[in-house]
Amino acid sequence: MQFGNILTAEGWRLGEIHWEGGRIKRISGEQIDPDANAHPRILPGFIDLHVHGGGGADVMEGGEALATLARTHVRFGTTRLLATTMTAPDDHIRKALRDIAAYMQAPAPLAAKVLGVHLEGPYINPGKLGAQPAYARTGLIEELDELCSLVPIRLITLAPELSGHMALIRHLSERGVRVQLGHTLGSYEEGVEALAHGACGFTHLFNAMTGLHHRKPGMVGAALAHAEYAELIPDLLHVHPGAILTALRCIPNLYAVTDSTAAAGMPDGDYRLGEQTVTKCLGGVRLADGTLAGSTLTMDQALRNFVSLGLSLAEASDRLSRIPADFLGLGDIGRLEEGAAADFVVLDPQLQLQAVFVEGRSILGGA
Template identity: 40%
Template structure:
């Protein structure tokens, strides 16, 4: 099947010409005659709490399938439904549902646990009363409950090192976030196997020139993926540009979205928290930023507006996320590779999404 595009980002480079797929595989690139639009590797969101009236903390199996289909309209072909800290066994139950659901659209890449082992000094939108000290047995129970792909943890907390060791031994991605770690403590966590920073500049010890904290360490180490919510709310333009200096190979766009994404202004649920969305900003009653209404295609357009080329932006919304998860089979257009592709028009709006060569969305 020919996609009918004018160009594609192939192995990180913009290549003129059309793409051909056979079954689930990309079989040829740079073909003539070409058509219109541009093909990019399907977008991968490794931190999202919900979409289109579905809150991943309380979603039913049917809700998860519906969100999976809906996300393809934003170019997403793979995602990690993310849980903030919940009461009692609610995190266990939600992780179990995530693993049991069928995903007819964007593929499930494992649950991202953003909690409960976070610093009470930087809870963000998490309920501080529900945060816990890291505990290996609690972590084991969570791992047994479902397919856990990523865990965000504050590494300075007592017991964190043992939890990080457990997670890395199980090949679970460890992210540092909601943390008051010093630079020394951050280095120790990354040396131990953590490799992702959760939403740079948000809900962590602030960067200072003599106290750089986890942010300064993550930005200056070459082995850490830096995730960012590029929605013009979580970060100023200048802060986004600063974080982008790590380059597209380490800069990972996430939406950190909630069920209000794809909806509109109103009052919504984020786990056990009530969030008001007004003028595209999601906040708790006290004004704390609480998730977002960002979509991955919107983030791509924001990166291009900030000066990145389409190839650089494509890496940040797809390839670098796949690499952060050690998924070399995802996040790239290559001959012989998996045909997870999004086709955009000249305004970078999604026109078509394919997963394993099958069209799952068409505008």
């Protein structure tokens, strides 16, 4: 049992949340404005669909690195995540996918749950790599089917303008894999066409894609005009606050991701991002040439950043929990209601993290 201001699907309730067998059994209490008291705020656990690393570990390392990053991010309120790969040689990608599959069969205790994989590349435009290594290429249906047989791939980022990718988007969509558009030089028209073929989101909106111009709206224009869902990195470094507010007005289900690297939760210094070295300094992560290379963002800070831009705590919470869960079609996480997983975080009135529970088990703080 946990007492506090509980954010339920029907609004705030001051009372108790009870669970059994990892599921919420009952939420009691009366509806009340949480600002009317000093009790803790209880929110659904955060769900991060774009995680490359944390705690000094990188997804592409496989093995113990997966446990390290999952243990790191749960300390910041992330209760579920997608292990996100990098563009790399084929054998490196396959090894990483097999290691993720093995980890999901025997996950570490006291850690965020790994829901599956976000395959970011190699099916991206070589002219828009961002911090991705130079192994970009077109994808084939048979190849993607093989990769999907290795591990649950829930989300794939690709560039729609590459030859054959419209058919690939259609195929992936039909087999239940979510497709996001990213690392792309595609036009507005190609973005709209990709959405018509089944693409359903945009990867780190504004970053590594063609920008908005009034005569060439670009991929950003396609997102702002037509997207229901898009992910965005709200570290206030990757995207200007004004652009974030623009996206919030245009895209109903904009949601937060960290795009975090091994440097997340670590001091300044050099870390790995796939096969590349990145440097953490002044709150960011960059390649040697100064290119932004993922982030050091954690989801609790993403929540505070959204609130600092004027979002209510309830709306900010939705964009870190319910919306990413809905995007993956998972109705039993990302919300606090009877029957849902007992994944939740406890924050003080200043939105500092006090406790984290995963399936009712206290991971950080709590009883």
